[in-house]
Amino acid sequence: MASAPVVDSVGADGAETVLARAVSELVRRTRFPVAFGGLERDQRIHVTSVVGARTRSLDGLVVEASRGLGGRALVEKRPRLTLDYGSSRSITHDYDRAVLGEGIATLFAVPVMVGARARGVIYCGSWNASPVGDVVARPAFAVAEELSTELRVRDEVERRVARIPLPSESGALSAGTREELRESYAELRSITAGIDDAALRGRLERLERRLAALSSPAPAAADEAGIRLSPRETDVLACAALGSTNAEIAAMLSIREGTVKSYLQSAMAKLDASTRHAAVATARRMGLLP
Structure with missing residues (x-):
């Protein structure tokens, strides 16, 4: 028996709303003043939410898989950290204009995992070099896990509705x-x-x-x-x-x-x-x- 078209949707707009809430939570729960994030589409992170920035340099940022700090987090499926973004030799510097344009020094990128797939990346950063210990990492991981749960629910609903x-x-x-x-x-x-x-x-x-x-x-x-x-x-x-x-x-x-x-x-x-x-x-x- 063939399935009919989707009756209704909880789609992309809803996912980006949840992402925006998660990014706001990053600023609230960690001591970092800047947070941003995006969902993955076509092996790219499309940044749609920015909180706490002093400039607009991060707006509309699109990060390719494997490129920059977030691109590595997306592909490696694990958090990535740089305490001095501008001088880091462990990442490509494709996005210096956006990241350094905001004046970010320390940047922490956490992939949002839904099952085995990285659905996006959330970042928190500061304008000065800042150590990242458990006090910062734990709440950032918690926000990523909560966002993962929300996206997993939406995926399951979409799958069931499609049937x-x-x-x-x-x-x-x-x-x-x-x-x-x-x-x-x-x-x-x-x-x-x-x-x-x-x-x-x-x-x-x-x-x-x-x-x-x-x-x-x-x-x-x-x-x-x-x-x-x-x-x-x-x-x-x-x-x-x-x-x-x-x-x-x-x-x-x-x-x-x-x-x-x-x-x-x-x-x-x-x-x-x-x-x-x-x-x-x-x-x-x-x-x-x-």
Whole structure:
């Protein structure tokens, strides 16, 4: 069965927003006054965020793989440091105009690893020679790891969304398509449940509502009946719809098994259902689940 085009996206713009937040965190958590960073595209680091700079020389910087300090960090997949950028013999000096134009002496470059791939590089620097010990390195590594987690979530969401099939021209969903749609919906709900980024959560929730509406013959039925499931009740019911046990749902959503039971009972009461299967059927009929 062929997959349809992506229904929605959490794409590049969102990733660059998260990158910008990470760069700001570098300045806040380390003692370095300047931070900048970029994501990798076509074996180049495209710097899109700069914080604390006194000039505009770093704006729009594009760093080739293996070139400069960041290019080496990208290829070697490990942090790189120079205490005196201008005189360093361990790097190429392709970007002296940008880096020295800002007056940077010490520069620390940390690759952002997602799996085995370096997705970008974040830098922190100072205008004077500054030692870089654990006090600086640990928070910089923590910021890089947090950014890695955000990008990994986005990659996973994009992958799952790309697999979601849409109805045929007739508007009918085959049994296989409907089942894949339901599995994708439950997976997206479980991903959303673990995300702290409010903007990303909102985009995923809008996508989830669109998926639920795809297979619902009466998407407004729940509104008309005044039925409102909480996000967690919906999460649990979406997993239950796939035949998952309470223990499996608890593991998927990182909550206690007793909490799963509580949410299921609450959802069943709202839907006036005596079993989880009846609750799922009612939720689907009312457009609350695909």
